[in-house]
Amino acid sequence: MPGVRTLEEVLDHDGPLAEGPLREVAAGIADALARVHAIGLVHGRLRADQVLLTPYGPRVTGFAGRADTDDGGDPSEDVYAFGTLITLAGGGASCGELGPLLRRCLDPDPGRRPTAVDVDRVLTPRPAVLTVPAGVDDSADVPQEARAEDPPTGRGLTRRRLLVGGGFALTAATVTSAGVAFARYAGDGRSGPGVRWRRSVEGRVTTLQVFDNVAYCTTTDNVVMAVGTETGVALWTARTESMVWSQPVVSGTAMFLACVAGQVTALDPSSGERLWQQHAGDRILGAPVLYGSSLVVGTRDDRVVGIDMTQGAQSWQWSAGTPHGGVMPAVSETGGDLLYLTHSDGTVGAIRDDRGEPRWSTRLDAPIARPARAMGDLVYVVSGFTLVALSVSTGEVRWRFQGAPDMTVPVVTENLVYTTDVGALYALDARTGRERWRQPVGARVPSPVALVDGTAYAGGTDTLYAFDPVTGGRHWRHGLPTYLTAAPAGAGKVLLLGTAGSELVALET
Structure with a gap:
C-alpha cells in the first residue's frame, strides 16, 4: 500500500x-x-x-x-x-x-x-459534554455545568500531525482536551446538517440502532441506554455483566443482547428491566439472530446455541465437531430456512433448522472476523481484506472484491453491496461484484456503512460523509472531533452518531 x-x-x-x-x-x-x-x-x-x-x-x-x-x-x-x-x-x-x-x-x-x-x-480522552434542544427540561439528567454553548458556524477543525521524520501525515483520532465541546466542530462551510443535541455516555459506543423513535446504544463500559431521538433525554439505563460488542436484536417486546463473556440477556425495551438471562458459553462471537422461534448465538468453542425467546431457556445446540476457532451465525434478510455460519479459520457453511442438518461448507483463503450477510441467492463474507460472495444453495464462490485493511461488514440491497475500509466507501454490483463507484473517506477506524432514508453515510477519521447511494455523489460532509465507533442510525430527519469521544450526537439532516 x-x-x-x-x-x-x-x-x-x-x-x-x-x-x-x-x-x-x-x-x-x-x-x-x-x-x-x-x-x-x-x-x-x-x-x-x-x-x-x-x-x-x-x-x-x-x-x-x-x-x-x-x-x-x-x-x-x-x-x-x-x-x-x-x-x-x-x-x-x-x-x-x-x-x-x-x-x-x-x-x-x-x-x-x-x-x-x-x-x-x-x-482517548472523552469530552464530558451534553447539549439538549431549547425548551427541553433535562435537568435531572444533565448537570448544569456540563451544558455546552450553542454551536458556532464556520469551518470545522481538522487535526493532523506530521510524524517527525516519518514522511507521511498521521491523522489524530483524539481530542487533546477533554473539555472541548463537540459544537466547536461544525461542518466544512457547505450546506449540511446541524447538531440537534449531543450527550456524553459511559464508555465508547459499540452499537447503535433506532426503533420507534428511541435510540438504543451499548458501550464499552457495559452500559445499555435508551435515549429519545428527538431530545437526547435518557429514558432508561441498564448494565450488563460484560461488554456488548455486537448489534442487539430489538423488537416490540424485548431487546436481546449477547455479551462477549457468554451471557445472553433480554431486556424490556420500554423500561430496561431484565426479563431473563441465559449463559450460552465461555465466549459469544458475532451478533444474535432470530431464526424460527429461537434466538441464536455462536460461541468461541464452535457451538451454535438456540434459546427460547420467551423464557430464555436453551432449546437446542449444534456443533460441527471439528474446531474452527469460533462461529458466528447469520440469516438471510429475504427469508429462508438456512442458517449461515462463518468460522474464524475461514470456513463458511450453512445448516438447516435446529437439527443442524449440514447443507454445504466452503473454506476461504483468509480468517473471518465478522458475520456474514445474506440476501437473495448470495451470502457475502469478509475474509481477510476481501469481500466474497457465495451461492446460498451450494457455497460456490461467485465473485471476490479485493479491498484494504479493516473491511467492514457489508450492507446489502437488492442491487448494490456497500462496504468500507481504511481508504474508501465502495458500492459494488450485488450480482457480479463489479465496482459501481467508490468515494475516499480516509477512516483511521472505518465505521460500517449506514443507509438511512435514501442516503449512504460513512465515517472518516474526523468527518461524516453523506452520499447518493446510486451515483456516489457527495451530498455533504460534517466535521467531527474524532471517529465513529458504530454505524450511524436514523429516525426521520434525525441521524444518530456514536463517537470515540464517548458521546452520542444527533444531527438534523
Missing part, C-alpha cells in the same frame, strides 16, 4: 518518536488490542514490524488468532508487549506523560496490569 511503513522501519530509519506521534501510535495499537480482546482472542506476537503506519493512522497486523484461554493466550501478555513496544518507540526513556501508564503495563504481576480497554480509555 502506498505511503505505508512499519513502525520498525520508521524507528530504524528516523529514531524514536516524538511525544505527540508516540501517543497517537499508542492509541491506535490500544484500540486494536481492545477490539480483539473483546471477542476472546489475543494478538500473541505484538512487535514493531506488526504495526503499519498508514496515512489513515496505525494499523496492527499479524494476529496469531489464539483464544485467550489457549496456551500463551493471556491478554495481559499483549498489554505487556504493548508497554515494551511503546517504551521502545519512545526511546526507552520515561516517555513523558505516558510513563506512568507504561509502567503499569510492564508490571511483573499480570493481575495488576491494566486491560487493553483501560489503556484505550486513558489514551
Whole structure:
C-alpha cells in the first residue's frame, strides 16, 4: 500500500518518536488490542514490524488468532508487549506523560496490569459534554455545568500531525482536551446538517440502532441506554455483566443482547428491566439472530446455541465437531430456512433448522472476523481484506472484491453491496461484484456503512460523509472531533452518531 511503513522501519530509519506521534501510535495499537480482546482472542506476537503506519493512522497486523484461554493466550501478555513496544518507540526513556501508564503495563504481576480497554480509555480522552434542544427540561439528567454553548458556524477543525521524520501525515483520532465541546466542530462551510443535541455516555459506543423513535446504544463500559431521538433525554439505563460488542436484536417486546463473556440477556425495551438471562458459553462471537422461534448465538468453542425467546431457556445446540476457532451465525434478510455460519479459520457453511442438518461448507483463503450477510441467492463474507460472495444453495464462490485493511461488514440491497475500509466507501454490483463507484473517506477506524432514508453515510477519521447511494455523489460532509465507533442510525430527519469521544450526537439532516 502506498505511503505505508512499519513502525520498525520508521524507528530504524528516523529514531524514536516524538511525544505527540508516540501517543497517537499508542492509541491506535490500544484500540486494536481492545477490539480483539473483546471477542476472546489475543494478538500473541505484538512487535514493531506488526504495526503499519498508514496515512489513515496505525494499523496492527499479524494476529496469531489464539483464544485467550489457549496456551500463551493471556491478554495481559499483549498489554505487556504493548508497554515494551511503546517504551521502545519512545526511546526507552520515561516517555513523558505516558510513563506512568507504561509502567503499569510492564508490571511483573499480570493481575495488576491494566486491560487493553483501560489503556484505550486513558489514551482517548472523552469530552464530558451534553447539549439538549431549547425548551427541553433535562435537568435531572444533565448537570448544569456540563451544558455546552450553542454551536458556532464556520469551518470545522481538522487535526493532523506530521510524524517527525516519518514522511507521511498521521491523522489524530483524539481530542487533546477533554473539555472541548463537540459544537466547536461544525461542518466544512457547505450546506449540511446541524447538531440537534449531543450527550456524553459511559464508555465508547459499540452499537447503535433506532426503533420507534428511541435510540438504543451499548458501550464499552457495559452500559445499555435508551435515549429519545428527538431530545437526547435518557429514558432508561441498564448494565450488563460484560461488554456488548455486537448489534442487539430489538423488537416490540424485548431487546436481546449477547455479551462477549457468554451471557445472553433480554431486556424490556420500554423500561430496561431484565426479563431473563441465559449463559450460552465461555465466549459469544458475532451478533444474535432470530431464526424460527429461537434466538441464536455462536460461541468461541464452535457451538451454535438456540434459546427460547420467551423464557430464555436453551432449546437446542449444534456443533460441527471439528474446531474452527469460533462461529458466528447469520440469516438471510429475504427469508429462508438456512442458517449461515462463518468460522474464524475461514470456513463458511450453512445448516438447516435446529437439527443442524449440514447443507454445504466452503473454506476461504483468509480468517473471518465478522458475520456474514445474506440476501437473495448470495451470502457475502469478509475474509481477510476481501469481500466474497457465495451461492446460498451450494457455497460456490461467485465473485471476490479485493479491498484494504479493516473491511467492514457489508450492507446489502437488492442491487448494490456497500462496504468500507481504511481508504474508501465502495458500492459494488450485488450480482457480479463489479465496482459501481467508490468515494475516499480516509477512516483511521472505518465505521460500517449506514443507509438511512435514501442516503449512504460513512465515517472518516474526523468527518461524516453523506452520499447518493446510486451515483456516489457527495451530498455533504460534517466535521467531527474524532471517529465513529458504530454505524450511524436514523429516525426521520434525525441521524444518530456514536463517537470515540464517548458521546452520542444527533444531527438534523
